[in-house]
Amino acid sequence: xxxxxxxxxxxxxxxxxxxxxxxxxxxxxxxxxxxxxxxxxxxxxxxxxxxxxxxxxxxxxxxxxxxxxxxxxxxxxxxxxxxxxxxxxxxxxxxxxxxxxxxxxxxxxxxxxxxxxxxxxxxxxxxxxxxxxxxxxxxxxxxxxxxxxxxxxxxxxxxxxxxxxxxxxxxxxxxxxxxxxxxxxxxxxxxxxxxxxxxxxxxxxxxxxxxxxxxxxxxxxx
Amino acid sequence: xxxxxxxxxxxxxxxxxxxxxxxxxxxxxxxxxxxxxxxxxxxxxxxxxxxxxxxxxxxxxxxxxxxxxxxxxxxxxxxxxxxxxxxxxxxxxxxxxxxxxxxxxxxxxxxxxxxxxxxxxxxxxxxxxxxxxxxxxxxxxxxxxxxxxxxxxxxxxxxxxxxxxxxxxxxxxxxxxxxxxxxxxxxxxxxxxxxxxxxxxxxx
Numbered sequence: 001x002x003x004x005x006x007x008x009x010x011x012x013x014x015x016x017x018x019x020x021x022x023x024x025x026x027x028x029x030x031x032x033x034x035x036x037x038x039x040x041x042x043x044x045x046x047x048x049x050x051x052x053x054x055x056x057x058x059x060x061x062x063x064x065x066x067x068x069x070x071x072x073x074x075x076x077x078x079x080x081x082x083x084x085x086x087x088x089x090x091x092x093x094x095x096x097x098x099x100x101x102x103x104x105x106x107x108x109x110x111x112x113x114x115x116x117x118x119x120x121x122x123x124x125x126x127x128x129x130x131x132x133x134x135x136x137x138x139x140x141x142x143x144x145x146x147x148x149x150x151x152x153x154x155x156x157x158x159x160x161x162x163x164x165x166x167x168x169x170x171x172x173x174x175x176x177x178x179x180x181x182x183x184x185x186x187x188x189x190x191x192x193x194x195x196x197x198x199x200x201x202x203x204x205x206x207x208x209x210x211x212x213x214x215x216x217x218x219x220x221x222x
Numbered sequence: 223x224x225x226x227x228x229x230x231x232x233x234x235x236x237x238x239x240x241x242x243x244x245x246x247x248x249x250x251x252x253x254x255x256x257x258x259x260x261x262x263x264x265x266x267x268x269x270x271x272x273x274x275x276x277x278x279x280x281x282x283x284x285x286x287x288x289x290x291x292x293x294x295x296x297x298x299x300x301x302x303x304x305x306x307x308x309x310x311x312x313x314x315x316x317x318x319x320x321x322x323x324x325x326x327x328x329x330x331x332x333x334x335x336x337x338x339x340x341x342x343x344x345x346x347x348x349x350x351x352x353x354x355x356x357x358x359x360x361x362x363x364x365x366x367x368x369x370x371x372x373x374x375x376x377x378x379x380x381x382x383x384x385x386x387x388x389x390x391x392x393x394x395x396x397x398x399x400x401x402x403x404x405x406x407x408x409x410x411x412x413x414x415x416x417x418x419x420x421x422x423x424x425x426x
Contacts, residue, residue, distance in 0.1 A: 035269065035270035038265050038266050038269070156236065156240075156406070156408045156410075157236060157239040157240040157243050157406060157408075157418075157420075158243060158406060159243060159244065159247070159404040159405060159406045159420060159421075159422060160404065160405060160406060161403070161404055162402050162403055162404060162405050193307065193308040193309065193311055193312065194308070196312045197311065197312055201312075202312070202313070204295050204312055204313075207312060
């Protein structure tokens, strides 16, 4: 009897087109939650300068009826905010390659929330990364120089596990109560900090407001 | 003539990388920056982290820091005295960044000697500038090296400084119940005069 081949369920292709648009054309997503430190921006700029575009930014066409009237048919950036911002810094007319998708509001939110975090779930195979970097670094090319630096510096700044446990160093600490601590107390600061702690507020601004309110209350509201 | 370590900015990249690597160890970082300066490291590493404490002696810089990071607590004054007096103890600090012009040990003594709530995991990143003095055989005159000089000899302190840093951090952290779990240390900067080290401490 011939066996029936089961067709694997295909994933839907949500990509609806590709284009290139000037950096000033893009509408940034108001729900973008990612904060890009200066170092990341500089590294990205460096990579784009050395290699160029190797990936498109993602723009949602928002044609679904589920979008509000104000949002519908307003192509909005879903991924690639930093790339667009870096392009803008170089000039509004700089063209940015993009891929169009057409997602509903819930889908767009899901993509916004998960796109980068899913990527960061990848674990590093240190050996493979080492081999890759070793194979790339060492030449005269500036990119190779950069990778060489990256490899050496990453080694220096990477933390290693401490094998022995428990022992707080090779010296006898003696009686802790007899130890002399170089502590100079600032009375005003101590009082202030104690007052802050007594409020039980984790937010410092709220704690200060609580203290002020207390004093105002003590002074009969004046 | 040697370069003034105060003006040596060649270590910034390493400083930043070290902190970025160390931050990976802490899920929800609450930062204590003992020497805020003009906020360069904040710009490169801590921007986006809402909770933190920064100390700075210079009034002009302090003013800048308070506008740079409105959600942080900004203290103006000598960091050793301020830490000892409990500055920043309203937050459970779990990431300490120490970047003094000279040695780091009085700052760490003040921190570990202060009354505050201690987290289960505590990350410490330090830039230390004592090595130059140790190279010039001045270790005997540094109070934080008392006892250490007898172990290594005044003339050899600089050769062993990264391991001395580990030993001292272990001792100081043990006073409040921590053990060192992860560690890195290296010399860098002009003529290797700076020492960077980082440790991840866990409650023993």
